[in-house]
Amino acid sequence: MSEESEPAGDLPEYAERVLEVAELIPPGRVMTYGDVAEWLEEGGPRQVGRVMSLYGGAVPWWRVVRADGALLPGHELGALGHYREEGTPLREASRAAEGHVPRLDMKRARWDGRTRTEAHN
């Protein structure tokens, strides 16, 4: 009573917004944590990351990635499976090191939110 608390079963408004953006990202494309934060004009990359860590399971979490294109620690193979399935531009190691998980090709995979779905080839 004296203080406000989050109603169980519902998410904080900020979290809801973040998840909403995550769902907007078209398949084969990704957005960085920083981009999402900027797009929301609120919070920062770390806040977005926190939301994803807590509630990301309800949305295509693999489309929200780090700016350097590294896959999520602990979910690399899971994310990689989705990327291959969606045709997300990956930057496979030219060094052909086995066991080395490829990183995302941010240059091509990064989505600016222009609903552009156009060809990048």
Place this chain on the structure above:
DNA sequence: AGCGTGACGAGTA
């Protein structure tokens, strides 16, 4: 109230 931590990002060495 202070301190450490984290699904971050950019800059520097």
Place this chain on the structure above:
DNA sequence: ATACTCGCCACGC
């Protein structure tokens, strides 16, 4: 390209 530092901001102890 990798490693490290600093800035950022919310949360937990």
